[in-house]
Amino acid sequence: MSTIRSLEDLKAKRQEILDRKAVAKGKTIINVSLATCSIAAGGKVAMEAMQDEVAKNGLTGVEFMQSGCMTYCYAEPTVEITLPGKTPVVFGGVDENRARELVTEYVMKGEPVEGIIPVNYERVVL
Amino acid sequence: MAATTTEKKQLRIATRNCGFIDPENIDDYIALRGYEGLAKVLTMTPAEVVDLVKRSGLRGRGGAGFPTGIKWGIALGNKADQKYMVCNADEGDPGAFMDRAVLEGDPHSVVEAMAIGGYAIGATRGTVYIRAEYPLAIKRLKKAIDDARDYGLLGENIFGSGFDFDIELKYGAGAFVCGEETALIRSMEGKRGEPVTKPPFPAQSGYWEKPTIVNNVETFANIPAIIINGADWFSGIGTATSKGTKVFALAGKIQNVGLIEVPMGITLREVIFDIGGGCPDGKAFKAVQTGGPSGGALANKDLDVAIDYESLAACKSIMGSGGMVVMDEDDCMVSVAKFFLDFTMDETCGKCTPCRIGSKRLYEILDRITKGKGTRADLDHLKSLSEIIKDTALCGLGQTMPNPILSTMDTFADEYAAHIDNKKCPAHVCTALLTYTIDPAKCTGCGLCTRVCPVECISGTKKQPHTIDATRCIKCGACYDKCKFDSIIKQ
Numbered sequence: 001m002s003t004i005r006s007l008e009d010l011k012a013k014r015q016e017i018l019d020r021k022a023v024a025k026g027k028t029i030i031n032v033s034l035a036t037c038s039i040a041a042g043g044k045v046a047m048e049a050m051q052d053e054v055a056k057n058g059l060t061g062v063e064f065m066q067s068g069c070m071t072y073c074y075a076e077p078t079v080e081i082t083l084p085g086k087t088p089v090v091f092g093g094v095d096e097n098r099a100r101e102l103v104t105e106y107v108m109k110g111e112p113v114e115g116i117i118p119v120n121y122e123r124v125v126l
Numbered sequence: 127m128a129a130t131t132t133e134k135k136q137l138r139i140a141t142r143n144c145g146f147i148d149p150e151n152i153d154d155y156i157a158l159r160g161y162e163g164l165a166k167v168l169t170m171t172p173a174e175v176v177d178l179v180k181r182s183g184l185r186g187r188g189g190a191g192f193p194t195g196i197k198w199g200i201a202l203g204n205k206a207d208q209k210y211m212v213c214n215a216d217e218g219d220p221g222a223f224m225d226r227a228v229l230e231g232d233p234h235s236v237v238e239a240m241a242i243g244g245y246a247i248g249a250t251r252g253t254v255y256i257r258a259e260y261p262l263a264i265k266r267l268k269k270a271i272d273d274a275r276d277y278g279l280l281g282e283n284i285f286g287s288g289f290d291f292d293i294e295l296k297y298g299a300g301a302f303v304c305g306e307e308t309a310l311i312r313s314m315e316g317k318r319g320e321p322v323t324k325p326p327f328p329a330q331s332g333y334w335e336k337p338t339i340v341n342n343v344e345t346f347a348n349i350p351a352i353i354i355n356g357a358d359w360f361s362g363i364g365t366a367t368s369k370g371t372k373v374f375a376l377a378g379k380i381q382n383v384g385l386i387e388v389p390m391g392i393t394l395r396e397v398i399f400d401i402g403g404g405c406p407d408g409k410a411f412k413a414v415q416t417g418g419p420s421g422g423a424l425a426n427k428d429l430d431v432a433i434d435y436e437s438l439a440a441c442k443s444i445m446g447s448g449g450m451v452v453m454d455e456d457d458c459m460v461s462v463a464k465f466f467l468d469f470t471m472d473e474t475c476g477k478c479t480p481c482r483i484g485s486k487r488l489y490e491i492l493d494r495i496t497k498g499k500g501t502r503a504d505l506d507h508l509k510s511l512s513e514i515i516k517d518t519a520l521c522g523l524g525q526t527m528p529n530p531i532l533s534t535m536d537t538f539a540d541e542y543a544a545h546i547d548n549k550k551c552p553a554h555v556c557t558a559l560l561t562y563t564i565d566p567a568k569c570t571g572c573g574l575c576t577r578v579c580p581v582e583c584i585s586g587t588k589k590q591p592h593t594i595d596a597t598r599c600i601k602c603g604a605c606y607d608k609c610k611f612d613s614i615i616k617q
């Protein structure tokens with residue numbers, strides 16, 4: 001890895017990362033909460049089911065990522081899906097069936113699927 | 127899932143990145159201006175950094191709420207050949223998981239903040255003391271440290287500034303007392319995790335007798351945001367004495383269990399009802415224990431109190447580290463006090479007599495009361511013993527251990543009285559004080575209860591009301607759970 005030696009280096013690095021992320025803008029991003037409790041509630045199962053469904057349907061342009069606590073312990077497993085150009089939406093209680101449905105209905109057709117958790121916080125973005 | 131109000135009550139600073147970045151990908155963190163705070167402080171003098179943190183008004187989130195900048199200033203002022211920056215990730219409070227969530231969701235913010243603190247006080251070495259029961263947090267933290275080191279953001283000559291700083295992990299076995307900073311330091315030195323008297327404070331003489339700053343995970347998580355957005359921004363949020371936000375872990379009888387982060391000054395009512403959705407199954411809210419075993423129970427009368435360090439203390443509770451255990455009408459407050467005592471009794475290190483033996487005696491009295499064998503004199507004993515322990519215990523564990531008792535005795539005096547004078551548990555929790563009877567008007571004589579009663583003390587003929595022989599009933603509740611006609615009365 002390249003060493004970051006100065007603030008300028010850091011800013012250049014950041015720009016490079018942002019450019020890379022901009023390319024991903026045209027993609028669907030499926031972000032699965034994988035903190036200890038989300039995993040215990042079945043987060044990995046949901047992730048695998050969605051990966052399987054994406055593969056089965058031969059979808060390209062879908063990227064998976066893991067994150068930590070989405071703070072909705074009562075609704076775990078939770079999955080955040082960002083369709084290209086759309087606001088991210090968080091779904092709760094994503095068991096295996098719901099996970100597959102999210103891919104076939106929401107990701108593939110943009111159809112609304114039950115279990116959307118409304119955003120209830122403001123967040124400081126640095 | 128309860129609906130949330132349209133007005134957003136939560137403000138996320140410490141948990142700003144949790145759920146939004148891949149905690150195992152340093153680039154995700156850098157994309158959100160990660161490590162810019164560190165780069166910025168390296169252009170300032172340590173005294174300027176300390177001053178900035180002081181002006182922000184940030185207070186320690188681990189429980190005591192000591193101003194972070196003042197603590198850093200003490201360590202900066204103490205000259206030494208080596209100083210240490212320690213992150214307290216021991217998190218032992220029952221019901222609390224804020225620190226785990228931050229470490230699992232955004233480990234780099236803690237890594238960056240430790241380096242910032244290290245620069246501010248003049249430390250080149252940092253240690254995260256983390257409980258071994260947090261394997262995922264450990265894994266992600268380790269990766270964060272390795273990746274930061276690979277990028278040159280930890281190690282020698284960071285940002286070409288000449289500042290060296292590196293972080294190692296030390297594992298705790300998960301003893302509650304090891305979260306107390308002097309015990310934590312002794313545990314880091316490979317000794318028994320027993321507290322020692324203060325002063326000297328760790329900022330004067332800590333790890334290997336060198337100036338050492340111990341800060342909580344959440345305290346650290348606020349630091350990069352404060353550095354980038356400035357002291358005025360942070361001190362503009364919150365109340366006069368308590369700035370910024372606080373992360374709470376809502377647990378117990380609450381609809382929306384989980385982590386929340388709210389600005390200081392929000393009321394308990396907003397937290398429990400607007401954000402938490404109130405108690406499930408339409409049950410009535412009864413109390414909320416803040417501060418875990420060191421805290422107290424807040425009741426209906428306290429719901430409109432604005433949450434900050436001072437007002438919670440005025441209600442005989444504490445902010446604590448952020449565990450909030452909610453209780454509803456089905457909870458017995460004497461049993462709740464007993465539950466927390468049971469915890470501290472197990473966790474006392476045994477070094478001092480009031481704590482070691484006092485916890486046992488307190489527990490015995492509470493146990494007696496829940497079994498219907500308590501007397502009025504027991505109440506006096508509970509009170510005087512509690513006060514003596516508070517005054518004479520060496521560390522915070524013993525000094526705060528009686529708090530759940532004192533606070534429930536104060537707010538729920540009638541419940542204690544019911545257990546003692548009427549031998550009744552109003553919440554129907556204390557088994558020994560319950561009686562099971564059958565309402566003849568409702569009983570259909572289906573006979574289901576006779577089949578489940580383990581001691582065969584229910585009798586009756588088919589299609590006729592049944593009866594329970596109270597002298598033989600062991601109060602197991604099996605009949606109550608089974609009866610489809612609500613004919614069994616539990617009192």
Ligand SMILES: Cc1cc2nc3c(=O)[nH]c(=O)nc-3n(C[C@H](O)[C@H](O)[C@H](O)COP(=O)(O)O)c2cc1C
Nearest residue numbers: 186187188214217218305306307341342345522523
């Ligand atoms: C019995 C006991 C347990 C404690 N456990 C923790 C803990 O798990 N995590 C923590 O950060 N502080 C804990 N503390 C508080 C620490 O002693 C110390 O005040 C804190 O880590 C300082 O950091 P802060 O100023 O950032 O809050 C505990 C204190 C006591 C008395």
Ligand code: SF4
Nearest residue numbers: 475477478481521524
């Ligand atoms: S008060 Fe309790 S936990 Fe603290 S040192 Fe004394 S015996 Fe140990």
Ligand code: SF4
Nearest residue numbers: 569570572573575609
């Ligand atoms: S189960 Fe209920 S209704 Fe049936 S006999 Fe027992 S008390 Fe009566």
Ligand code: SF4
Nearest residue numbers: 579599600602603605
């Ligand atoms: S409470 Fe248990 S022991 Fe008592 S009558 Fe019911 S089933 Fe029998």
Ligand code: FES
Nearest residue numbers: 037069071072073
């Ligand atoms: S720790 Fe449970 S989702 Fe947050």
